[in-house]
Amino acid sequence: MSVMLSSTTAHDHWWSIAESMWARSIPRVTGNTLPPYRVSQCRYTVSNRLWNPGTTTRVFRVNRILIVVLLVLTACFARRGLAQSPSQPSLTDRLLAAGSDSLADQARERGDGVRGAILFSTQTLACTKCHAQAAEDLLGPDLNQAIAKLKDQEIVEAILQPSKVISKGFESVKILTLSGRVVTGRIVRRDDETILLRELSDANRLIEIPTDDIERLANDTVSAMPTKLADQLADRQQFLDLVKYLMDIAQAGAMPKVAGTINVATGTLEPRIYGKVLLDQFGCVNCHHNDTDETTRQRLMPAKQAPLLTSAASRIDPGYIRRFIADPHTIKPGTSMPNVMGHLSGDDRDAASTAITHYLVSLAGAPFHRDDVDAESATRGHELFHSVGCVACHSPRDEHGTESMPENSVALGDLSQKYSVAGLSTFLEHPHSVRPSGRMPDMKLTHWEAIDLANYLSVGVDSQLESSPMQADPSLIDHGRNWFAKLGCVECHVAKDAVQSNQHRQLATHSPALSQLDTERGCLSTGFGNWPRYELDDNQRDAIRVALAAADTALGDRDQIVLTMESFRCYRCHRRDDLGGVSDQRDPFFHTTNENLGPQGRIPPSLTGVGGKLRSKWMRDVLVGGRSIRPYVKTRMPQYGADNVAHLIELFAAVDPKPSVKITETPDPKEARKTGHELVGRSGLNCIACHTFQQKPAQTMPAVDLTEMAQRLHKEWFFQYMVSPQLLSPGTVMPSFWPGGKAIRKEVLDGDPNLQVGAIWEYLLEGRQARTPQGLQLEPIELLADQDRAVMLRRSYRDIGKRGIGVGYPGGLNLAYDAEQMRLAMIWKGKFADPGGVWRSQGHGTVRPLGTDLIAFSAGPDLDDARQPWIVDQGRPPHHRFTGYFLDDIGRPTWTYRYGEIEIEDYAIDGNDSDADQPLLKRSVTLNSQRPRDNLVFRVASGKRIRAIDEHSFLVGQSLRVRIDPQHQAQIVDAGSEKRLVVPLSLPTGRTTLEVEYRW
Structure with a gap:
């Protein structure tokens, strides 16, 4: 039959029919009764694989064939455990069945508030993303106020059934914009023009949506809090600990309100301070200096110095130097270098730029040489550039090297045309030797990191630029030296033997003090003339004019801090008061080595009140000495140079008071x-x-x-x-x-x-x-097999990754299987495993095999093409697909996967070698091919040394004996630094079985 229904109606209609049929039919297919929650799991799994609604209405042809297909699939998933789904009710289901009154009583009696506090703060539950004591603009309410109104059993219900009662003001809304975007979150602030929303998909993000851009706004009856949050806990005791902590909070009073975000700023820089930042950035005081000028006298940080040019022509292509001097804003848009040749004719500009280039080449000492880019080094450099903090100031780049945020970034220009790899790496490793003012900070790169980063930034160099080193023309050197003085270059740049006398200058014949400038003429005008021309927009010109108008007004300590932090771009990473912080666009490039630490594990700390927080000596160690206590934050704290930022230490201490708290002195x-x-x-x-x-x-x-x-x-x-x-x-x-x-x-x-x-x-x-506290040295957790049933643990294992599956057999043998690369990864004897590294770190650690005699096999799939094997890396082989496993009657798994058109079942059992009185592992690999297939190879073992004992037996290393069934012949092959024991296979259509025994 054919039926036309809406996608949602049809979906629910036919699934309700199918569910009732499954509930009646599955026992006949599988021999087992399927509980209701398993029926729902089957529905979810099958519908996700078969159902993909793409339009509002869809034609459904429902007949017996479809129902049969669904029943067969369901039976398959039921038999195989829904591809590793649990066979027992979830922790949430069991807790709901226990009842809120009973759980509240148990939490009061057995709960541990300290353990609950730690659970509350872990990223597994991520409670602090939405709830915080005294926070007022997060997704969830202030716990002190919200929970204080609840009875103990209502606290239990709030966790297990969050949508039952949603606190007023914390309802979620769905907003459909005119562009078709759907945003879900909590309204933090609303007026006639905009809605400020805390986004549900990213609890750290506030987004502002103009009301004119909203097509529809609807309340959501589902709480932002996850419905199965308790399933993230290990057991009931952890749930009781969490509830006990919330009970403790409920007994506390309300606290002062604080902002909920840690990396979003709301303020803007004052125009007068922004103008002073620009005066520094463009080096205005180098020409318009005056010892009586307040703007000069009040500075605590030294004026920005232009790059030192003595050895520039050995690092930088002389051809680039000539082009850049002649037209800096075209060659490097966004540069702070002014065009000092705009008033010259074309011929004079060419002559002057050429002469200055020859002058700089004469100072270099060593000629410029280009070198080839190392592709592997460039790949590592790409990772460095986008992780250690470079993109806090500079634009991130896509895979083609195109800048994705040029408008809000410090310009780099085309570095591949400018530098040699060696020259750029030297600069990156020691930037202050060339730019002592610290605006390009020292990122604490190692020698090899600097080389990697230089190779990455040099990708795309034009091979046509390769040329013989430029030799300085003696007849042009003096001309270049004179032009260097005439054009005012000497006012900003330090170069050996440069002419210093003002009598040679063309541009600075009238350079009044900043306080005496006509702000409508000269550098601030939009016209051309006998003055440097900067790339300024109207906003920048206005800010400079405001700063000049206030030139006689001294900056206070707080403003000096703002001036320094903005000049050195500290606000790109750090928030202080209502300024700065990591932007939403750059947030994805701030990484951590441990996700449990939350945003604080990857976002540089706030500097609000830092003077009242840190001791001056420690602050000096950080700012000047490069000391770090947050190795988990991948973004590095740059070094700017003591002369440039050391004044901040006293300023922070002067501005930020220590908290006013009552401290009771300790009598003993x-x-x-x-x-x-x-x-x-x-x-x-x-x-x-x-x-x-x-x-x-x-x-x-x-x-x-x-x-x-x-x-x-x-x-x-x-x-x-x-x-x-x-x-x-x-x-x-x-x-x-x-x-x-x-x-x-x-x-x-x-x-x-x-x-x-x-x-x-x-x-x-x-x-x-200090004495080591109890708990630092943790006893191992032993997970052991029962006497008559195997035990499994799906977690991350060493050299396997997160798709490792360990099996402990009743007979005292153990293995770990790599479901990512479809291979037997390791085998060992005795005790099974210590999962403490995983359980104690909320899933981020690794399982440690216990026992003895561990033997590890090499990475890469066991079954592969003999002629074109997969080149092993950390990923998944492209032609292999793990399809799950099923268990025998005592819990031993059979791994199932596909390689092209071949279906593989890999089954291992523990046995005993009666002759040698030792356990052995029997492995049976069944390959079912849809057509004949040649040139396959199956690896059964690997090691440093392998030798044949007889035709079918082999010794791997010193202790592992491997025996292959007589129907197959094994070969020993060299694979670089190791040897492999492989079985060549030519598969007919149908099933082929390979039997292997492991003794050690």
């Missing part, structure tokens, strides 16, 4: 240190679960080192932060162990927050000499 420091040691440990507040200690990373996340806290921080700031972390660091993953000023650990020091924090501070004062 020794006893306090002992208590602090206990609080930091696992049985106290478990700080060691997240923080590095003496450079040893924690299991959960490598947060800042505890042993450097007292060395870094002012005591007052530490006390304030510990009690109210969100107040000083909005969006932090640091939980509050004293919510509302009330201690979670009430049994310690009578629950006095001041005494507890003071005890921790006394302990931290010992720095690297």
Whole structure:
């Protein structure tokens, strides 16, 4: 029959029919009863594979054939565990069945608020992205206020059934724009002109939508909070711990409001300060200097100095130098270099630029040579450029090298035409030797990183540029030196033997002080004349005029900070007060080595109040010495040079007061240190679960080192932060162990927050000499097979990755299978595995095999083409597809995958060699081919050494004996640094079986 229905109606109509048929029919097909939630899982899996609605209406031809196909697919998925889906109800389902009253009672009696606080802050649950104490503009409500109104059982329901009751003001909305874009989120602010929305898909992002651009706005009855959040927890105890922490918060009072975002600024730079930044950027004071001018006298940072040119022609192509001098704004759009030859005729401009180039070549000492780009090095350079912080100021580039954000970026120009690879790498490694003013900072690149980055930035060099080194013409050197002075180049650039006398200058015959300038003439005009011409827009000209009008007004300390931070582009990474922070466009290029740390693990820290936070010595270590305590942040803290930024240390201290907090002095420091040691440990507040200690990373996340806290921080700031972390660091993953000023650990020091924090501070004062807290050295978790059933663990394994599947067999043998590359990855004896590295780090660690006699095999698929094998890398072979596994009656898996038109089943069981009285692993590989296929090879083992024992037996390494069934012949082949034991295969149509035994 044929039916015309709307896509949604038809979809639901036929699925309701199919579900009822499945519920009745599946027991007949599989021999097992399928519970309702499994029927829904089948529906979800099959519909996602078969259903792809693309239009509003669609013709459905539903007949018995379709129903049969769906039933067969469902039976298949039911038999194979829905491609690794669990066969038991989820944790959320089990908790709902237990009831909210019972769970609330259990949380009060058995829950641990400290463990719950840590769970609350992990990225597995990501609670802090939407909820924070005292935050007012996140997706979720202020917990102190919202939870305080709830009964304990209602807190349980809020987690398990978030859409049951949605807090007023925190409803989600769906907005359809005129362009067809659909945005879902929470309205943070709304007026007649715009709606400010906290986006559901990215809780860190605020977007502003003009009301005129909205076609439709509708309320969403589904909460922004995930419905199955509890499934991210390991067990019921973790749920009880989380609930207990929320109960503790509910008992606390409300806290002051703070902004919810950590990387979005709302302010704008004052025009007078922006104008002063531009005066510095374009080097105006180099010509218009005057010792009595307030703009010059009030500066705390030295004026920007142009690049040193003494050795420039050995790094930079002389042909590029000549073209750039003649027309800088065409050769490098966005440059701060003025056009000083606009008033010259074409012939004079060519003559002057050529002469100056010969003068600079004479100073270089070494000739310029081009070198070839190393493709592999350039690939590494691409990764560096887009991860260490270069794109905070410079535009990111696509795969073709095209800049994607040129309008908001510092111009680089065509570096492939400008530099040699060697010259550019030398500059990148030591930028201050050429640009001492620090506007191009030192990114702390190693020698090899600088080479990689230089190769990447040199990709695309025109081979036609290759030429013999330019020799300086003696007859032009003096002319060039004179032009260098006449055109005013000498005012900004330092070059050996340059003429300094003003009598040679054409451009600066009248260079009044900044305060005496006519702002409608000269450099600020739009006309051409006997003055430098800068690439300025109207906004920049207006800002400079405002700055010049205020030239006699001294800048205060706070404005000096803003001037310095804007001049050195600190605001591209750091937020301070209402200025700066990482933009939405550049946010994807800020990375971390540990996702558990949240945005703070990849976004440079806020500098709001930093003078009241950091000790001056530590700040100097960071700004001048390059010290770093956040190795998990891939973006590097640049070095600008002590002369350029050291003044910030005193300015921050002068402007930012220390928090005003009550500190109770510790009567007995020794006893306090002992208590602090206990609080930091696992049985106290478990700080060691997240923080590095003496450079040893924690299991959960490598947060800042505890042993450097007292060395870094002012005591007052530490006390304030510990009690109210969100107040000083909005969006932090640091939980509050004293919510509302009330201690979670009430049994310690009578629950006095001041005494507890003071005890921790006394302990931290010992720095690297502090005693190791309990919990840093963790005992392994042993996951073992039952006596009569295998155990499996799907997690990341060493040298396998996240698609590793470990199997522990009842007989004491174990293996790990790589479902990414379809291979047997390792085998070992004895105890199965320690999953602590995964369980304690919310899925980001690796499983550690226990036991003994571990044998690892090389990467790459076991089955491959003998003539054109896949070149092994970290990815998935393009012609292989893992299709899942199914279990036998004692839980031993059969791996299934496809290679082209061949279906493979790989099944291993543990056995016993009665002759040698030792266990063995029997492996049966069945290949089902749709047509004859030659030139295949199956790898059964690999190692440094392999030798034949007899026709079908082989010794791999020193202990592994491999036996191949008599129906197949194995070969030993060389593969670079290792040998491989392979079985050549020529498959007929149908099934072929290969049997292999492993003894060791």
